[in-house]
Amino acid sequence: MMSEFSLQLSLKPNPNSIEYTSPVFLIGSCFTEHICERLQQHKFQVCSNPHGILFNPLSVAECLERYISGAPYVKEDLFYLNELWNSWSHHTRFSHVDASSALSNMNQALEVAYRSIRKANFLIITLGSSFQYYLKESQTPVANNHRAPSQWFEKKLLDIDTIVNRLQLSLENIRRVNPEVQFIFTISPVRHIRDGVVANNRSKARLLEAVHQLCESNKDILYFPAYELVIDILRDYRFYDIDFVHPNYMATQYVWEQFVHVYMTDKTQGIMEQVKEIQTAKNHRTRFPNTQAHQDFLKTYTLKVQKLKEAYPFLDLQEEYNYFSTELQ
Numbered sequence: 001m002m003s004e005f006s007l008q009l010s011l012k013p014n015p016n017s018i019e020y021t022s023p024v025f026l027i028g029s030c031f032t033e034h035i036c037e038r039l040q041q042h043k044f045q046v047c048s049n050p051h052g053i054l055f056n057p058l059s060v061a062e063c064l065e066r067y068i069s070g071a072p073y074v075k076e077d078l079f080y081l082n083e084l085w086n087s088w089s090h091h092t093r094f095s096h097v098d099a100s101s102a103l104s105n106m107n108q109a110l111e112v113a114y115r116s117i118r119k120a121n122f123l124i125i126t127l128g129s130s131f132q133y134y135l136k137e138s139q140t141p142v143a144n145n146h147r148a149p150s151q152w153f154e155k156k157l158l159d160i161d162t163i164v165n166r167l168q169l170s171l172e173n174i175r176r177v178n179p180e181v182q183f184i185f186t187i188s189p190v191r192h193i194r195d196g197v198v199a200n201n202r203s204k205a206r207l208l209e210a211v212h213q214l215c216e217s218n219k220d221i222l223y224f225p226a227y228e229l230v231i232d233i234l235r236d237y238r239f240y241d242i243d244f245v246h247p248n249y250m251a252t253q254y255v256w257e258q259f260v261h262v263y264m265t266d267k268t269q270g271i272m273e274q275v276k277e278i279q280t281a282k283n284h285r286t287r288f289p290n291t292q293a294h295q296d297f298l299k300t301y302t303l304k305v306q307k308l309k310e311a312y313p314f315l316d317l318q319e320e321y322n323y324f325s326t327e328l329q
Contacts (some may be wrong), residue, residue: 005232008233009225009228009229009232009233011225011258011261011262012262013261013262013263013265014222014262014263015267016094016182016222016263017263017264017265018044018121018122018263018264018268019031019265019268020043020044020045020268020271020312020315021045021312021314022044022045022121022122023044023045023046023047023115023116023119023120023121023122023125024044024046024047024120024121024123024124025046025047025048025113025117025120025122025123026039026040026046026047026049026123026124026126027048027050027051027054027060027063027064027123027124027125027126027127028049028053028054028055028060028124028125028126028127028128028186028188029047029053029054029055029126029128029129029188030053030128030188030190030246030307031126031128031186031188031189031190031226031247031252032048032049032053032124032126032188032259033048033049034247034252034255034256035126035255035256035259036048036049036123038256040278041275041276041279042272042275042276042313043275043315043316043317043320045098047112047113047116047117047120049091050063050090050109050110050112050113050116051066051089051090051091051094051109052065052090052091052093052094052144053091054091054128054143055127055128055129055132055192056127056128056129056130056132056141056158057127057130057142057158057163057166057167057207057210058132058141058158058162059089059132059141059142060125060127061165061166061167061169061170062089062117062119062141062143063089063143063171064170064173064174065173066089066110066113066115066138067110067114067116067117068114068117068173068174068176068177070110070111070114071109071243072110073103073106073107073110074085074103074200074227074255075099075103077089078099078102078103080148081146081148082100082146082147082199083097083100084096084097084102084145084146085097085098085099086102086144086213087102087106088135088140088142088143088144088146088283089142089143090106090143090144091144092144092146094106094109095146096204098269103124105196117174117177117178118177118178119178120178120181121180121181121182122181122182122183122184123174123181123182123183123184123188124184124185124186124224125167125183125184125185126185126186126187126188126226127185127186127187127188127190127207127211127245128188128190128204128207129192129200129203129204129207130157130158130163130194130202130203130204131155131156131157131158131195131199131203131232132156132157132158132208133145133153133154133155133156134154134155135143135153135154136151136152136153136154137152137153139154148211150182157199157202157203157206158206159206159209160206160209160213162213163206163207163210164210164213167210167214168214168217168218171183171214171218171221174221180220181220182220183218183222184221184222184224185211185214185215185221185222185224185228186224186225186226186227187204187207187208187211187227188222188227189226189227189228189229189230189231189247189251190245190246190247191243191244191245192245193243200243204227210226210298211223224259224263226255226259226264229254229255229258230247230251230254234251234254238250239251239254239306260272271312271315273319274304274308275308275315277304278301278304278308278317278320279320282301282319282320282323282324284297289327293322295328298324298325298327298328299328301320301324302321302324302328305317305320305321305324306321309321
């Protein structure tokens with residue numbers, strides 16, 4: 001009998017599986033981006049972080065409310081700093097030297113989110129930190145500091161009741177526009193080390209307790225243990241980048257594999273493997289494009305994409321088809 005050298009976490013497949021015909025909406029911390037990227041690579045229907053990366057529960061709740069109302073942003077919602085127009089509700093990727101361009105990008109993303117939140121079968125929320133920053137002058141909570149002077153802000157550690165009540169209200173409002181949505185909460189394993197090790201653990205502990213209270217009081221909320229998979233099962237710095245803060249490729253790939261095991265059926269996983277093969281072939285770069293071998297390669301994958309599109313019309317493989325077919329001589 002072999003000895004066990006690590007803890008085990010037995011995850012069972014969930015009866016509410018994510019299908020290719022199940023639109024998925026993701027919001028939250030940078031760990032959300034890892035899951036989203038893999039879903040997109042496998043051609044799932046995804047809408048992710050329309051406000052950019054969000055770390056704290058109040059910012060997530062505020063953005064969810066905005067997706068429900070669809071109220072557009074106006075110039076009064078922006079502020080000018082470091083030669084850029086910014087929004088306290090948005091990530092810096094929406095900042096722009098031109099105010100109208102910044103607003104256009106924000107409102108385009110908002111329009112997509114407004115439609116997507118109403119048809120999503122799954123809403124995945126990843127929380128990163130219980131720390132909330134407020135503007136001292138107005139006590140307005142902010143999602144991103146945009147490198148503004150630290151004296152502009154007051155930093156508070158949210159209590160569990162505040163997190164639970166604020167998110168509960170947002171979820172109830174989402175149910176009004178999308179009664180069939182299934183909520184999945186995760187806690188990001190990314191360490192917010194700027195807060196210090198002890199403060200980071202206090203922050204994560206409050207998120208964990210808040211999310212589990214929500215799960216216990218709402219039958220349509222599930223918990224996926226991304227945090228525990230990295231912190232307790234992998235629990236080694238070789239699974240982190242050189243900053244010892246962000247999980248590396250091996251760690252995020254492991255979490256993704258567990259996510260697939262829980263939420264994807266065998267049939268869906270079979271389609272995913274075929275899509276992955278096509279994506280790998282598309283990323284292949286040959287030194288000799290004019291050889292017969294490369295032309296045969298292109299012809300083979302043009303036919304594979306064609307057959308996969310015919311078998312599963314819901315897959316958007318037009319880009320891949322164009323890539324292989326247009327290079328054929």
